[in-house]
Amino acid sequence: MHNRAPGVTVCIVSHNSADDLPHCLEAITHQSHPALEIVVVDCASSDRSPEMARQLLPADIPCKVIDLPENLGFAGGMNRAIQESSAPYILSLNPDAQPGREYIAKLLDRADCHTEYRVGAVTGRLLRSGSSGGESLLDACGMRLTLTWRHLDRGSGRPDRGQWSAPERVFGATGAATLFRREALDDVAVSSEVFAAEFHSYREDAELCFRLRERRWEVLYEPTAECRHRRHSVPARRRALPATINYHSLKNRYLLRAYHQDTANLLLTLIPTAFRDLMALGYVLTVERSSLAAYRWLWEHRRQILDRRALLRRQRTCSSWELNRWFLRRRESL
Numbered sequence: 001m002h003n004r005a006p007g008v009t010v011c012i013v014s015h016n017s018a019d020d021l022p023h024c025l026e027a028i029t030h031q032s033h034p035a036l037e038i039v040v041v042d043c044a045s046s047d048r049s050p051e052m053a054r055q056l057l058p059a060d061i062p063c064k065v066i067d068l069p070e071n072l073g074f075a076g077g078m079n080r081a082i083q084e085s086s087a088p089y090i091l092s093l094n095p096d097a098q099p100g101r102e103y104i105a106k107l108l109d110r111a112d113c114h115t116e117y118r119v120g121a122v123t124g125r126l127l128r129s130g131s132s133g134g135e136s137l138l139d140a141c142g143m144r145l146t147l148t149w150r151h152l153d154r155g156s157g158r159p160d161r162g163q164w165s166a167p168e169r170v171f172g173a174t175g176a177a178t179l180f181r182r183e184a185l186d187d188v189a190v191s192s193e194v195f196a197a198e199f200h201s202y203r204e205d206a207e208l209c210f211r212l213r214e215r216r217w218e219v220l221y222e223p224t225a226e227c228r229h230r231r232h233s234v235p236a237r238r239r240a241l242p243a244t245i246n247y248h249s250l251k252n253r254y255l256l257r258a259y260h261q262d263t264a265n266l267l268l269t270l271i272p273t274a275f276r277d278l279m280a281l282g283y284v285l286t287v288e289r290s291s292l293a294a295y296r297w298l299w300e301h302r303r304q305i306l307d308r309r310a311l312l313r314r315q316r317t318c319s320s321w322e323l324n325r326w327f328l329r330r331r332e333s334l
Contacts, residue, residue, distance in 0.1 A: 007035040007087035008104055008179070013077030014040060017095035018047040020230065022056055027098040029058045033105040037062040039081045043071040049095075073200030073248070074175060079193050082185065090185065092205075094176040096230040098129070106225035107179040110167060114334065120184030120217025121209070123173030124225030126153075127160060136160040139229045142170030142221035143209065145327045147272045149257055151206040169332040170221045172209025177227045184217045190311065196259075198301075201245060203252040210260045213323055214316040220334070243290040250280065251294035258298075258305050259312055264320045268327060 010028050014021060028038060038061055042050040050067050057063040064084055082090055091104060107122040126139035138155035141164040145151055153174055155164055185194045188211040195204045209219060284291045
């Protein structure tokens, strides 16, 4: 436990989350780490999410509930929550996540015990809630990259056998339950925005992790910090997801590369990504025609995309190899 008890703001973005908020907020009130504030930003819910949040927020913790008139997605909602926060650490938390009692304390301990690294973010061991057959499944143990430019949560959907039990350096972390150092977020923000608002939902956490890496901020994984997560969106359920989610998912996979792929990476990943791009196009043309608008959006916004890419390239301080090695490795020991 910390002697100086650094402050932590828990930032939650809700959208029709009335069923999840009671369990999430209860888990926050039971945290062993005392110095907390809570900011809930609701993105135009049609259920009673804002009212429920106000009813359930604890009286002994500074809290804010902000109602947005439109659904800005996780990215826009989290940006507003961060703007309203005041602590030196930010915990981004999904309403469907329930951190264990020591979650924040253990993430803070991990963030502070490695003075040789510029630690920008720390994530824990996320376990999937509602697993069938009584078997505990992993949800996320840090994020890794593949040569097809997929960003995958390590262990997602696998039975929990105690794997990934050592603290490690990982490429990135899911926005569902990750502790960020405010100094790092301020350093990588673009036009005062931490998350890229144009991503709306899906892949916005990976895009932020690219910017952290490009500015030499480390992302760490702490296995003893556990959190339950009732994940709603996984690739295997794509056909059952709302069309808007699939649209943003397709749009953002190209946007991510447009912002962060360099020449060396293009050569490294050309064949596998080209094959996957063709498969995606074929799928959209034959099965998911509602996502065709993603290609039109990318073309219509090509000037803004190129301008942001140029800005990110100017701000980058790491070498090409420092970033591209994460496409070849899943983790690095501490």
